[in-house]
Amino acid sequence: MTAGFISKKVLGALVTLIFVVCFNFFLFRVVDADPVANLFRGKELSQSQRAELREEFGLNGSQGEQFVKYLGQTAQLNFGRSYSTNQPVWDEIKKKAGATIALVGIAAVLSAVIGIMLGIAAAWRRRTKADYGITAFTMGAYSMPEFWLGMLLLTFFAVKLGWFPVGGITDPDSSATGLAKLADQAHHMFLPALTLTLAYLGEYTIIMRSSLLDTMREDYLVLARAKGLRDVLVRNRHAVPNALLPVVALMAINFGFVLSGAIAVEAIFSWPGLGLATYEALKGPDLPMLQGLFLVFSASVILFNLIADILYAWLDPRVRTS
Amino acid sequence: MSGQVPLLSVRDLHVTYAAAERPVPAVRGVDIELEVGETLGLAGESGCGKSSLAGALLRLLPGGTEVTGEVLLDGEDVLTMKPGRLRAVRWTDLAIVFQGALHTLNPVQRVGDQIGEAIRLHSKGTSHAKVRERVGELLELVGLPARRARDYPHQLSGGQRQRVLIGLALACEPRLLIADEPTTALDVMVQAQVLRLLEDLQERFGLATIFITHDLSTLASVCRRLAVMYAGRIVEQGPSHDVFAAPTHPYTRALAGAFPVIGDQAFRMAPAGLPGDPPDPRHLPEGCPFHPRCPAAVETCSSVPVELWPAGPGRAAACIHAPGSPVPA
Numbered sequence: 313m314t315a316g317f318i319s320k321k322v323l324g325a326l327v328t329l330i331f332v333v334c335f336n337f338f339l340f341r342v343v344d345a346d347p348v349a350n351l352f353r354g355k356e357l358s359q360s361q362r363a364e365l366r367e368e369f370g371l372n373g374s375q376g377e378q379f380v381k382y383l384g385q386t387a388q389l390n391f392g393r394s395y396s397t398n399q400p401v402w403d404e405i406k407k408k409a410g411a412t413i414a415l416v417g418i419a420a421v422l423s424a425v426i427g428i429m430l431g432i433a434a435a436w437r438r439r440t441k442a443d444y445g446i447t448a449f450t451m452g453a454y455s456m457p458e459f460w461l462g463m464l465l466l467t468f469f470a471v472k473l474g475w476f477p478v479g480g481i482t483d484p485d486s487s488a489t490g491l492a493k494l495a496d497q498a499h500h501m502f503l504p505a506l507t508l509t510l511a512y513l514g515e516y517t518i519i520m521r522s523s524l525l526d527t528m529r530e531d532y533l534v535l536a537r538a539k540g541l542r543d544v545l546v547r548n549r550h551a552v553p554n555a556l557l558p559v560v561a562l563m564a565i566n567f568g569f570v571l572s573g574a575i576a577v578e579a580i581f582s583w584p585g586l587g588l589a590t591y592e593a594l595k596g597p598d599l600p601m602l603q604g605l606f607l608v609f610s611a612s613v614i615l616f617n618l619i620a621d622i623l624y625a626w627l628d629p630r631v632r633t634s
Numbered sequence: 635m636s637g638q639v640p641l642l643s644v645r646d647l648h649v650t651y652a653a654a655e656r657p658v659p660a661v662r663g664v665d666i667e668l669e670v671g672e673t674l675g676l677a678g679e680s681g682c683g684k685s686s687l688a689g690a691l692l693r694l695l696p697g698g699t700e701v702t703g704e705v706l707l708d709g710e711d712v713l714t715m716k717p718g719r720l721r722a723v724r725w726t727d728l729a730i731v732f733q734g735a736l737h738t739l740n741p742v743q744r745v746g747d748q749i750g751e752a753i754r755l756h757s758k759g760t761s762h763a764k765v766r767e768r769v770g771e772l773l774e775l776v777g778l779p780a781r782r783a784r785d786y787p788h789q790l791s792g793g794q795r796q797r798v799l800i801g802l803a804l805a806c807e808p809r810l811l812i813a814d815e816p817t818t819a820l821d822v823m824v825q826a827q828v829l830r831l832l833e834d835l836q837e838r839f840g841l842a843t844i845f846i847t848h849d850l851s852t853l854a855s856v857c858r859r860l861a862v863m864y865a866g867r868i869v870e871q872g873p874s875h876d877v878f879a880a881p882t883h884p885y886t887r888a889l890a891g892a893f894p895v896i897g898d899q900a901f902r903m904a905p906a907g908l909p910g911d912p913p914d915p916r917h918l919p920e921g922c923p924f925h926p927r928c929p930a931a932v933e934t935c936s937s938v939p940v941e942l943w944p945a946g947p948g949r950a951a952a953c954i955h956a957p958g959s960p961v962p963a
Contacts, residue, residue: 530737535738535740538729539724539752540721540726540752542721550743557742629786629788
């Protein structure tokens with residue numbers, strides 16, 4: 313892989329990011345021309361108070377001046393202060409990112425691994441009961457909306473059986489530390505992670521299955537068998553790695569949505585991450601918070617797309633040299 | 635023992651593909667004998683069953699395909715071998731050179747690794763350096779520089795890929811080589827080079843070869859014996875020069891005539907071709923399956939079944955016009 317290839321891709325990603333930053337500015341200007349009036353609706357504000365608030369929110373001056381100021385601040389990761397907590401948006405995001413990365417990251421990895429394995433099993437035993445069973449199960453899980461699946465699991469396992477807590481990340485009454493705290497968090501994470509894993513799983517299975525079925529028609533597998541390789545080796549050395557290529561791209565792109573991916577599920581399980589923060593900011597609307605979140609989400613998608621491009625080229629020599 | 639038992643003896647081979655409505659008989663009773671070091675050319679149009687035959691010899695056809703008869707390799711039946719024995723026979727006794735289209739080689743593995751895989755598989759414990767050395771030797775044997783081992787298939791031209799496939803087929807020093815349309819995807823100049831290479835290797839290593847193609851003139855120059863297939867059966871066989879120079883079966887005549895003779899004015903004016911398409915193997919015509927397209931067909935052809943009848947020294951043809959035909963034409 314050449315340095316030229318990588319720098320071209322990195323440059324492309326940077327251009328996209330700059331576009332998103334600019335777009336973000338105008339998007340929020342379209343949403344609300346005068347946030348001050350909106351936020352303090354029904355409250356008596358004097359002219360001077362109003363001007364002070366506008367100053368504080370960076371809303372004075374022409375749009376051009378605001379835009380330049382916005383670019384400068386964004387470059388320093390200064391997204392302003394949240395309307396609701398009055399804390400810097402960047403600090404809020406940093407504080408909440410961990411919970412989301414833990415939850416959605418685990419679900420993303422689990423769903424990819426399990427989904428791919430199910431897809432391989434289904435394709436290799438196509439038109440058997442195993443294939444039909446796997447396909448039916450994953451299609452079912454895939455077609456269920458996340459929030460609905462989440463509520464079903466919540467109602468059954470948390471409310472009815474009481475095996476798991478109904479929400480949050482730790483037991484508010486517990487003062488456990490160390491391992492006990494980690495176990496408590498894992499206990500809280502189980503249901504939302506299960507929901508997300510089930511929801512993401514199907515996509516991987518379906519794509520892996522069809523990709524492997526396509527690969528299994530390739531002539532080089534006949535050659536591999538003719539050489540005297542046993543079936544398992546034909547599969548593991550020649551069929552699966554090649555069939556994985558499109559799935560790897562999908563995986564990298566899905567990982568880009570790890571930060572933003574769980575708005576509904578975090579809201580249902582009151583998981584204190586970025587998804588829940590988005591949900592709450594939307595209710596405000598807490599515009600600086602939303603603006604910051606949107607930017608972080610976009611940046612993560614762009615970053616993982618870049619990783620997907622580079623990974624794909626690394627895995628597939630045809631992309632690399634053409 | 636080679637005096638008694640031929641290297642390869644195919645007896646009454648049938649290949650029937652499973653299909654939704656009606657099974658498709660692709661090969662319908664083929665007999666082939668091949669001695670050590672002998673070359674046999676197998677010709678026919680697309681769909682005549684020649685590639686199915688090749689696939690059946692190594693049991694490479696898709697699951698659900700019914701293969702009956704016998705494929706005796708040194709007297710041992712390939713069709714009834716246990717899986718482990720079959721894997722050992724593959725590539726060490728019988729190797730295939732496939733048509734060198736892009737996807738015959740794994741597109742994401744270096745060609746050297748793909749050759750090395752066969753070596754490592756059949757002589758376990760060969761050291762890394764030894765394998766690399768052998769891969770380099772094989773590539774040089776087929777006229778490629780050893781450093782090409784590091785290339786991926788898409789970095790090679792069609793002719794180079796075909797050479798890699800030939801080198802790969804020779805990796806475990808097989809005694810029987812099946813070349814399944816090895817020159818079809820190549821342009822004429824490269825075809826000639828690859829053919830010369832195959833001929834050369836065949837002589838050097840005393841390889842028995844079954845050479846499959848639709849190009850009769852190629853076979854005549856490369857193989858000692860020739861068999862022509864039509865609708866899943868051999869319709870003519872014999873020494874290749876005799877068959878090519880004076881075909882007995884009208885189908886062979888049409889195949890031989892389908893290739894232009896450079897400088898022949900008569901051919902330019904009236905190129906010989908064969909009207910119509912090969913029959914659908916699910917609905918074969920009664921009698922001789924070739925009779926609807928045959929310029930020499932008579933009334934009996936549509937009712938009397940044909941089989942290989944003697945047609946001169948070492949020759950046989952499945953036509954009622956053949957000299958040895960018991961049916962009056």
